Amino acid sequence: MNTSNDQQDIKREKILEASYQRFLHYGYSKTTMNEIAGDLSMSKALLYYYFPDKSELYMAVMRKLANDYLKQLEDKLGHFTDLREAFLFQVNTHHDFIVSNYNFFDFFRLNEQNLPDTIWETVSQIRGAEIKLLADAIQAEVEKNNIQPVANPIEIVEVFLDALHGIKVGGSLPHKKLNFPHKEHLDEIHNKRLLLIDIFVKGLK
């Protein structure tokens, strides 16, 4: 209907795409608004016409990525044949999500406290979707009498997700830098998580 809005949305998308590339390669703090504007051959002021500030721009990109991830989870919700399949799907999808956007999240390594508080809404949203997916799967198995009844599926899933995040590399020689994992370690961590799934799912039977 509103051509003007369509045009706006297209340009907004272009900005998001260019910003994503910059953030993915250089991270938040090493990306300047001038560079993004330069990539698009537009003035920096125009960026501020479409987005209130740098943080909100970053957040908008982040929300787009999150929505893709959320969609993957929602599409599968309730379509699992057993518990193990559900847990495997969650862990694999999450792994792919992190691997393909690894550098985009590099601000997590530093103490970048200057990011907007609204980022935690998105993080919560993602965690909520993950919890829902797995808690539903547990509930379904309980109703099918495949596993014994549990008092609080959500509590169990929260412990499981926390446990997943605890999996690190370097068993015998703990690393000094205990910040989030290096890219080359992601596969090793992924494999350990698969082992955790084996035991955990069996423990719910």
Added chain:
Amino acid sequence: MNTSNDQQDIKREKILEASYQRFLHYGYSKTTMNEIAGDLSMSKALLYYYFPDKSELYMAVMRKLANDYLKQLEDKLGHFTDLREAFLFQVNTHHDFIVSNYNFFDFFRLNEQNLPDTIWETVSQIRGAEIKLLADAIQAEVEKNNIQPVANPIEIVEVFLDALHGIKVGGSLPHKKLNFPHKEHLDEIHNKRLLLIDIFVKGLK
């Protein structure tokens, strides 16, 4: 035999005790050698007569604490009636260890990279003892045919310990500061870990 050495050891112990109190209350970086010397009514130079530098002094205190903890684990090694008891003992003992020395470890929160590398030897030693305790318990249960055989008990224990460390607070509202837990959260975390034990041990049956 050597009275001189006995006297040295006594004084060394006194220094360790005074240092422990300071480190426990104020942490590594907020404790000065002058203050420790003042507490003992001795000159700062004398501290350097007994310990080569501040890092080594801190490490000596740390080793003393670690030895107490290791002793608790070793005393119980191989004296468990079932797997659950072993895992519970490990988690409870660890919890008590952290709670009673909480402020001593506060340098972990900051990026205190200026601590001696030898600290990681002690950390490794502790982790090694934890792994041994639990892996032995698993092995014993396997031999008693209480649980099914496992290919690699150590690998399983490592995943378990990592999972334990991943347990955090604030399921719905993730905290900005994702550093190590606040003192008031330790009990909540402890309870979640007990839940993890329930499921994990059952998964090994």
Added chain:
DNA sequence: AATTTGATAGTTTTGTTAAAAAAGTCAGGA
């Protein structure tokens, strides 16, 4: 000879300031 200290040297942390870089604003043009 072993133990202890005051004085002092060397290093790290902290605070200050100026310059540079980047974020963010705005009056006005198309």
Added chain:
DNA sequence: TCCTGACTTTTTTAACAAAACTATCAAATT
């Protein structure tokens, strides 16, 4: 309504001096 150049404000960086602290050592004490 969309867009820009010029401008203001805020943040980062670098340089440097002052303060605090670590570490050393010759000399004194036991």
